[in-house]
Amino acid sequence: MSKSCIGIDLGGTSIKFAAVDGDFRPGPVLQLATPVEEGPPGVSAQMVAGVRQLMESQNLSAGDVLGIGIGAPGPLNLTDGIVVAMPNIPGMEDVPIRDLVSGGTGLPAALENDANAAAYGEYMCGAGVDTKNMVLLTLGTGIGGGLVLGGKIYHGTNTAAGEIGHSIVVPGGETCSCGQLGCLERYSSAAFMAKYATDLVEQDGRTGALADRLAEAGEITAKDIQQAAAAGDALADEVWSRGMYHLAVGCVNICRWLDPDKIVLAGGMTKAGEGLMKPLMEHFRRVHWSLTEPLTTIEIAKLGSDAGVIGAAGVAWDAFGRETRGFAKEPEG
Numbered sequence: 001m002s003k004s005c006i007g008i009d010l011g012g013t014s015i016k017f018a019a020v021d022g023d024f025r026p027g028p029v030l031q032l033a034t035p036v037e038e039g040p041p042g043v044s045a046q047m048v049a050g051v052r053q054l055m056e057s058q059n060l061s062a063g064d065v066l067g068i069g070i071g072a073p074g075p076l077n078l079t080d081g082i083v084v085a086m087p088n089i090p091g092m093e094d095v096p097i098r099d100l101v102s103g104g105t106g107l108p109a110a111l112e113n114d115a116n117a118a119a120y121g122e123y124m125c126g127a128g129v130d131t132k133n134m135v136l137l138t139l140g141t142g143i144g145g146g147l148v149l150g151g152k153i154y155h156g157t158n159t160a161a162g163e164i165g166h167s168i169v170v171p172g173g174e175t176c177s178c179g180q181l182g183c184l185e186r187y188s189s190a191a192f193m194a195k196y197a198t199d200l201v202e203q204d205g206r207t208g209a210l211a212d213r214l215a216e217a218g219e220i221t222a223k224d225i226q227q228a229a230a231a232g233d234a235l236a237d238e239v240w241s242r243g244m245y246h247l248a249v250g251c252v253n254i255c256r257w258l259d260p261d262k263i264v265l266a267g268g269m270t271k272a273g274e275g276l277m278k279p280l281m282e283h284f285r286r287v288h289w290s291l292t293e294p295l296t297t298i299e300i301a302k303l304g305s306d307a308g309v310i311g312a313a314g315v316a317w318d319a320f321g322r323e324t325r326g327f328a329k330e331p332e333g
């Protein structure tokens, strides 16, 4: 039996598990409910039980599994394997989740931020498979980021690297929840595009299909904006294009700083497909420098919501399986 590593994606509503073999082929994903009401002991017990259940269903013995990677939302203490806080789960504060899972399963474990794990998943076996340097941008309610540079997750000195949603794209602009002014997230995330559109209707009295939608449904979503923009609504087009313009500015800044092979876009907003890519690429080409053609490609992610659990297994491969696998995808430098 070839060796595998197991990934766990810890979320506030569900916990996902998957085994990934040495050729980076992921097996089926097991999903269990997060027993929020049982607090940290119940959550860690569910993680251990899920690993056992997955190993049984995949016919994996303890000797077949090199280790476990855990992806969890921040803030985390990666060095000590601790979840510092997880607002969705009451009592989940300063919980040594890495050692609890390792102790319960008898397997070595590593902890990683969930956005970084998703980036690593796309790098290993998704849209970033042919890259050395890849940036993942998660476009949803907020904007998250993950950096894989030279084949390794890049954490920065204070494990705060990759917070691309909080790069400033409008100096002196709108106030972000992080305390800065003009963050990318404040202009291009689903939540803030929806808020901007709503403000234009309610405060500036703008009309049209999107305004009708607000009156009818009581709220506007990013999906409403994109669809109304595609159908030719002027207000929707203005809001969507503004979001894509600032996202393009963010992407150009990523190119200037990091020169990655690829920027991979994930998250709910990417369901718009060409409705997102077309305006984004038009703005990107326009705001990009003229010294060269754009050398970094921008592409939609391939693994969907499984990127996190697959990437968590990849984190375990990186931590515990380098010698076993020989790491064929070792970068040249």
Ligand SMILES: [Zn+2]
Binding pocket: 165, 166, 176, 177, 178, 179, 180, 183, 185
């Ligand atoms: Zn911010």
